[in-house]
Amino acid sequence: MTARLEVIVGPMFSGKTELLIAKLHRAQYARKRVRIIKPAHDTRTQGFIASRAVRPDGTTEVTDTLSAVMVRTEEDFERVAGPGDFDVLAVDEAQFFPLDEPLRDSLGWFGRALRRLLRERRASHLRIIVAGLDMDFAEEPFGPIPGLMAIADSVEKLTGVCMICGSDAGYISQRVIPGDKQLVVGDAGEYQVRCRSCYAPR
Numbered sequence: 001m002t003a004r005l006e007v008i009v010g011p012m013f014s015g016k017t018e019l020l021i022a023k024l025h026r027a028q029y030a031r032k033r034v035r036i037i038k039p040a041h042d043t044r045t046q047g048f049i050a051s052r053a054v055r056p057d058g059t060t061e062v063t064d065t066l067s068a069v070m071v072r073t074e075e076d077f078e079r080v081a082g083p084g085d086f087d088v089l090a091v092d093e094a095q096f097f098p099l100d101e102p103l104r105d106s107l108g109w110f111g112r113a114l115r116r117l118l119r120e121r122r123a124s125h126l127r128i129i130v131a132g133l134d135m136d137f138a139e140e141p142f143g144p145i146p147g148l149m150a151i152a153d154s155v156e157k158l159t160g161v162c163m164i165c166g167s168d169a170g171y172i173s174q175r176v177i178p179g180d181k182q183l184v185v186g187d188a189g190e191y192q193v194r195c196r197s198c199y200a201p202r
């Protein structure tokens with residue numbers, strides 16, 4: 001019996017949230033108490049996590065949702081996770097939890113809080129499942145995700161379909177509208193999944 005950290009990464013539209021939701025449905029069938037949190041920086045979906053399917057015309061539709069608690073600060077996190085009344089803690093879009101300025105480590109307050117929780121409840125069935133983008137559109141490791149991948153028990157790296165050549169090796173979300181700000185929350189139309197060969201470095 002030991003606490004576990006599972007990390008799901010990949011580009012946009014690679015099915016990360018779909019996989020997260022599937023794992024959570026299974027946990028709920030097994031009568032596990034599930035708590036879901038999201039960074040409050042994601043302005044697309046407030047209060048729930050949503051898996052999306054891309055239609056042939058490039059637009060997206062929401063296929064499944066589960067309600068989530070929005071977390072902006074470490075205090076918010078402590079309010080949600082502090083009571084410890086859950087068996088599974090799920091986090092979606094975790095790349096938006098910021099690292100420290102100046103940079104202190106590769107976890108930031110959020111990654112350190114998860115590590116602390118895993119230490120405190122190490123001899124338990126606690127499962128923490130984190131999903132997020134492993135890279136931003138400039139091919140840089142994104143927020144606390146690389147650090148979380150390092151301390152995880154398991155990492156699932158998903159791929160999408162490259163929107164240029166159609167290969168199944170889409171590994172990055174290429175930004176196709178101008179701009180340099182990392183924290184732009186995009187959707188289909190602003191970003192395209194591309195393979196390494198079709199990705200155009202900026």
Ligand SMILES: [Zn+2]
Nearest residue numbers: 162165195198
């Ligand atoms: Zn390609």
